[in-house]
Amino acid sequence: MPQFPPGQTLLIDADDTLWENNIYFERAIAAFIGYLNHHEYSPAEVRKTLNAVERETILAHGYGxxxxxxxxxxxxxxxxxxPIDDEKHRRIVGFANSIAEQEIELLPHVEETLRDLASRHRLILMTKGDHAEQADKVRRSGLAPYFSFIEIVAEKDPAAYQAVLARNQISTHSGWMIGNSPKSDINPALAAGLHAVFLFHKDTWILEHAALSVPPEGRYLIEVEAFAKLSDIF
Incomplete structure (x- = not known):
């Protein structure tokens, strides 16, 4: 595995890269499907409908x-x-509200690895979603001191990465995006000219699944299965 000299700029994803996130949504969805208890549609068909609805909602109202x-x-x-009545509405909203009650659960070896990386490189946290919601997660995680800057964007697309590069004066030759989502962390970062590290997470949200892009000439795409492995690269 290649090693890179000090002075790199590492953009690092938050949800399901630094801490658990999607598992709580999956638990809420399982509870919702059980509550719906539909006799005409299978759980898989209900989930397919929910996935389609989530895509529509995200386009209209964003993440969170x-x-x-x-x-x-x-x-x-x-x-x-x-039809949905007040009691059913309260129950359904309650499944989502249970997610907000979860403590921040850091993934294995995240804090000590960030401490190590921050001693040699510039770290920038880059996450997408509702600004207040994501900022609260960052605060509760206790990880903010390891980052030079926190970037919370509405969407992670090539334009968003280009804006972050310009705002933070990041050279694409020494700039990296590290995250678990091919759709949001890896492919648009490569399209924006960055290097990337794909950090596998077995519970990555299904709407973030995609085939990994082939990196442009002169750019690296490295795949790792544990956050601690980043110290072997950087």
Whole structure:
């Protein structure tokens, strides 16, 4: 595995890279599907409908818990033969609210690895979603001191990466994006001219799945299975 000299700029994803996130959504979805208890559609068919609804909601309202609540309610309305009443609405919203009650659970060896990396490189946290929601997670994680800057963007696309590069004066020759999502962390970062490290997470959100892009000439794409392995690269 190649090693790179001090002075790199490492953009690092947050959800499911630094701490657990999607597992809580999956638990809420499982509870929702059990509550719906639909006799006409299988759990897989309900999940397929929810995925479609989430794509629509994200386009209209962005990411975060408020959008997830909308998606659960809309999915229920599409699939339930009976109209939603106040009690059903409270129950469905409650599944989403349970996510907000979760403590921040750092992934293995995250803090000590960040401490090590920050001694040699510039670290910038780059996450997407609702600004207040993501900022609160960063605060509760206790990891903010390891980062030179926190970037919270509405979407991670090539334009967003280009803006972050310009705002933080990052050279693409020594700039990296590190994260678990091919769709948001790896492919658009490569398109923006960065190097990338794909950090596998077995519970990555299904809407973030995609084939990894081939890196442009002169750019690296490295795959690792544990956050601690970053110290072997940088």
């Amino acid at each position: 818990l408020p959008s997830f609540k909308r998606s659960l309610v809309t999915c229920f309305e599409r699939l339930s033969p009976a």
